[in-house]
Amino acid sequence: MYYETFLFTRSRRRDFTAFVRPRDLTNREVSAIAAAFNAVSDTSLLTPAWPALYCFPLGSYVLLLRHYASARTHAGRSIPTLEGIAVRRTQARHFALALPYFLAQHDTILNVSKDVTDFEALEAATSAEHPWPETDLQDVPAADVDSSLIEAFVTRLADDRLFLPFNADGLALLRAILADRRFPSLYFAFGTTAAALERLSHDDVQVDIVSYFNTLRPALRSRATNEITSELTDYIPSAPPQPPPASPQGTPDQVDEDAAPLLTPRQMRAEYIQRDPADDPLAQYEAGEDAALTPRELARRARADQPETPAGDDGRSLLGWLGGVLARLLGRR
Amino acid sequence: MSLKITLFGGSGQGKTTYTLALLYLMATGIEGFRIEAEDANTATKYLNPWRDFVIARRWPAPTMGRREDRFRLLFNNEYITDFRWVDYQGGAVNLPTDESDEAAQLHADIQESNAVIIVADSYVIATRPTMEAEMLTSSTYIFNLLNTYKFKEAARGEGVHSGITTALVLTKADVLPDEFKQNNYQALFERSREVFRGVVDFVEEQRARTSSLRPWLYPAAMIPVSIVGEGNAAVLSPGQGYDLATMSLENTPQPVNVHYPFLYAIGNELDRTALYLEEQEADLEARLARMNRNVLNKILRGRTVGQLYEERQRVAEKLQTLEPKIRAVTAVANKKMRSLIPA
Numbered sequence: 183m184y185y186e187t188f189l190f191t192r193s194r195r196r197d198f199t200a201f202v203r204p205r206d207l208t209n210r211e212v213s214a215i216a217a218a219f220n221a222v223s224d225t226s227l228l229t230p231a232w233p234a235l236y237c238f239p240l241g242s243y244v245l246l247l248r249h250y251a252s253a254r255t256h257a258g259r260s261i262p263t264l265e266g267i268a269v270r271r272t273q274a275r276h277f278a279l280a281l282p283y284f285l286a287q288h289d290t291i292l293n294v295s296k297d298v299t300d301f302e303a304l305e306a307a308t309s310a311e312h313p314w315p316e317t318d319l320q321d322v323p324a325a326d327v328d329s330s331l332i333e334a335f336v337t338r339l340a341d342d343r344l345f346l347p348f349n350a351d352g353l354a355l356l357r358a359i360l361a362d363r364r365f366p367s368l369y370f371a372f373g374t375t376a377a378a379l380e381r382l383s384h385d386d387v388q389v390d391i392v393s394y395f396n397t398l399r400p401a402l403r404s405r406a407t408n409e410i411t412s413e414l415t416d417y418i419p420s421a422p423p424q425p426p427p428a429s430p431q432g433t434p435d436q437v438d439e440d441a442a443p444l445l446t447p448r449q450m451r452a453e454y455i456q457r458d459p460a461d462d463p464l465a466q467y468e469a470g471e472d473a474a475l476t477p478r479e480l481a482r483r484a485r486a487d488q489p490e491t492p493a494g495d496d497g498r499s500l501l502g503w504l505g506g507v508l509a510r511l512l513g514r515r
Numbered sequence: 516m517s518l519k520i521t522l523f524g525g526s527g528q529g530k531t532t533y534t535l536a537l538l539y540l541m542a543t544g545i546e547g548f549r550i551e552a553e554d555a556n557t558a559t560k561y562l563n564p565w566r567d568f569v570i571a572r573r574w575p576a577p578t579m580g581r582r583e584d585r586f587r588l589l590f591n592n593e594y595i596t597d598f599r600w601v602d603y604q605g606g607a608v609n610l611p612t613d614e615s616d617e618a619a620q621l622h623a624d625i626q627e628s629n630a631v632i633i634v635a636d637s638y639v640i641a642t643r644p645t646m647e648a649e650m651l652t653s654s655t656y657i658f659n660l661l662n663t664y665k666f667k668e669a670a671r672g673e674g675v676h677s678g679i680t681t682a683l684v685l686t687k688a689d690v691l692p693d694e695f696k697q698n699n700y701q702a703l704f705e706r707s708r709e710v711f712r713g714v715v716d717f718v719e720e721q722r723a724r725t726s727s728l729r730p731w732l733y734p735a736a737m738i739p740v741s742i743v744g745e746g747n748a749a750v751l752s753p754g755q756g757y758d759l760a761t762m763s764l765e766n767t768p769q770p771v772n773v774h775y776p777f778l779y780a781i782g783n784e785l786d787r788t789a790l791y792l793e794e795q796e797a798d799l800e801a802r803l804a805r806m807n808r809n810v811l812n813k814i815l816r817g818r819t820v821g822q823l824y825e826e827r828q829r830v831a832e833k834l835q836t837l838e839p840k841i842r843a844v845t846a847v848a849n850k851k852m853r854s855l856i857p858a
Contacts, residue, residue, distance in 0.1 A: 209616040209619070217580035257574075258751070259574045259575070380556075463696045478731070
C-alpha cells in the first residue's frame with residue numbers, strides 16, 4: 183500500500199498552483215478544490231498548528247488535507263496553503279482505519295510543505311508514491327466524549343450529518359467517531375463554511391461530518407433540510423477555538439489591547455464627514471472631451487467622417503432614366 | 516436578455532477587492548443603479564469578506580479558481596438586464612490551458628463574453644519600468660487572449676458582428692505619486708496606453724478608415740479607481756521584482772469610481788444591441804420600400820409585405836424599450852470613462 187501527496191498554494195511568482203499533485207488528479211479536480219476553498223474567505227483563524235481538516239473523495243482518490251494561512255504573504259495578504267495526502271479509492275477502507283492516527287499526526291503526515299526551502303523556486307511536479315506509514319492508534323490521544331451523540335449518529339447516519347464545534351472538543355469528538363468501527367468510511371470538513379460545502383457539492387462531493395467556524399455545539403442535522411434532529415443540550419464548550427486571540431468570540435482576557443480600537447458608528451460617520459471631496463482628485467475626476475462614446479455614437483461619427491459619394495448621372499441621361507424606370511418596375515434600385 | 520461580463524487581470528492587481536467593493540456598492544445601490552443576486556446566499560458570499568475588509572481592515576485572501584454568479588441590474592427599481600459575472604484568479608491569464616482548468620475556462624469565457632473588465636494596478640503602471648509593468652499587469656498575456664479569441668476572429672471575417680467592450684480598471688489610484696494624479700490623471704493614462712499598447716493599437720487600427728471591419732464594435736475605455744479612497748491607505752513597501760507593493764489600510768474604506776467600468780460595459784452592450792436593431796430596422800425599411808415601389812409585388816406578395824411591416828414594428832418596439840435603459844446607463848458611465856484611444 184502507498185499514498186501520494188499534494189501541495190496547492192501560491193508563490194509570489196506563480197498564482198494558485200498544484201505544485202505537488204497525485205499522478206491521476208486532473209486539472210478539473212484541482213480546479214474544483216480551488217473553487218471550494220475560494221469560498222473560505224477568512225483564513226485568519228487557521229494556522230499550521232490549528233488548520234482546517236478535510237477528508238473527501240474526488241476522482242480516483244480520497245483526499246485528506248489541511249488548510250491554513252501560511253506565514254508567507256503576497257501584496258500584503260497571507261497566502262493560503264492546502265496540503266495533504268491522497269489514497270486511491272480502492273484502498274479507502276484501509277485508509278479509514280488509519281484516519282484517526284493521520285489526524286493526530288497531521289503536522290508530520292500532511293505537512294508536505296515542510297520539505298520546501300524556497301517556494302519561489304518551486305515548480306509543479308507529480309507526487310512520488312510513499313510507502314504506507316506505521317500507524318499506531320496508541321498514539322492517538324484518547325477522547326473523553328459523550329457517547330450519546332455517537333450512538334445517535336450511528337443510527338441516523340443515512341439521514342443526518344453530524345455538526346461539531348470548531349474547537350478542541352470538536353476535534354476530539356471527530357477522532358473518536360473516526361476510530362469507532364461501527365461507522366463505514368466517513369468524510370468530513372472540520373473548519374469550513376456553508377459556501378465551501380455548497381461548492382464541493384457541485385462536484386458531487388458530500389461530507390458526513392461538518393464543523394463550520396461558527397458551530398457552537400454538537401448536533402445532528404437532517405441531510406435534506408439541515409434542520410436539527412438531535413442536539414447535545416447540556417454541552418458546555420470546554421475548550422476555546424484555537425488559536426484563541428484571533429477569535430471574534432474570544433473571551434475578554436483574550437482581547438489584544440494593543441490592537442486599534444474599532445470605531446463606533448458615530449465615529450465612523452464623523453470620519454466620513456470630515457473628508458472634503460475637494461481633496462480627492464478621484465472624486466473630482468471627469469473624462470471631459472475624451473469621454474468614451476457608445477458603439478452607436480462611434481458608428482455615427484465614422485459615417486459622418488466618410489467622404490460624400492459623388493452623385494451619378496442616371497437622372498440626367500436618357501439611358502439612365504430608362505434604366506431607372508426598368509429598375510423600379512422590377513422592384514430593384 | 517443576458518450579458519456575460521468576464522473580469523480578469525494579472526495576479527495581485529486588485530481584482531478580488533475591486534469585485535467585493537463593486538458588489539457591495541451595487542447591492543445597496545448607487546446613482547439609482549442596483550443589482551440583485553440570483554439568491555440571498557450569493558450576495559452574502561461577497562459581503563462577508565467585504566465586512567472583514569471594512570471592520571477588521573484585513574485585505575481579502577487571494578482568489579483561487581473561478582467564480583461565476585448571476586445578477587439583475589435595475590435602475591430606479593426598473594429592470595435593465597440580466598448579467599453573468601465571472602471572476603478569475605490572476606494566474607489563469609498566464610497558464611496554458613493544458614496546465615490549468617481555470618485557464619481553459621477563461622479562454623472559453625472570453626470567447627463568449629460581451630464585455631471584459633481588465634483590472635490593472637495603476638501603482639505598478641506608474642512606478643515600474645514599462646516591461647516590468649507589462650509582465651506584472653499581464654498586459655501582453657491579456658492582449659494575446661483578446662487577439663486570439665476576439666480580434667483575430669474579426670480580422671478573418673468571422674464573427675464580424677460580435678466585437679467586444681473592453682473596460683480597463685486602473686486600481687489603487689489613491690496611492691499614485693502626485694505627478695500621475697495631476698491634469699486629470701493624464702500621465703497615468705499615457706503610461707497605461709503604453710503598457711496596454713497591444714489592445715490600444717488594435718482598437719486604434721480598427722478605427723482607421725481603411726479598415727474593412729466595423730471599428731465601433733470595439734469600444735474600449737479606462738478609468739482610475741480606488742477601493743479605499745484618497746488618504747485611507749499607505750504604501751508600506753513599494754515592492755520589487757515579483758513582490759508587489761504592500762499597503763496598509765489606515766481608515767474606513769470609501770470606494771471611488773468603482774461602479775463606472777461596470778456600467779460602461781453594460782451600457783455599451785445594450786447600445787450595441789440597439790445598433791443591430793437599428794440596422795435590422797433600416798434593412799426592413801429598404802426591403803419594404805422596394806416592395807412598395809412595385810405594384811405587381813404589392814398584389815402578388817401582399818402577405819410578405821404585411822409580415823415585413825409586422826417585423827419592422829416589433830424591432831421598433833424593442834428599440835423603444837431599450838432606449839431609456841441605454842440612456843440611463845451610458846449617461847452616467849461614459850462621461851467618466853476615458854477612451855483608450857487618445858483623442
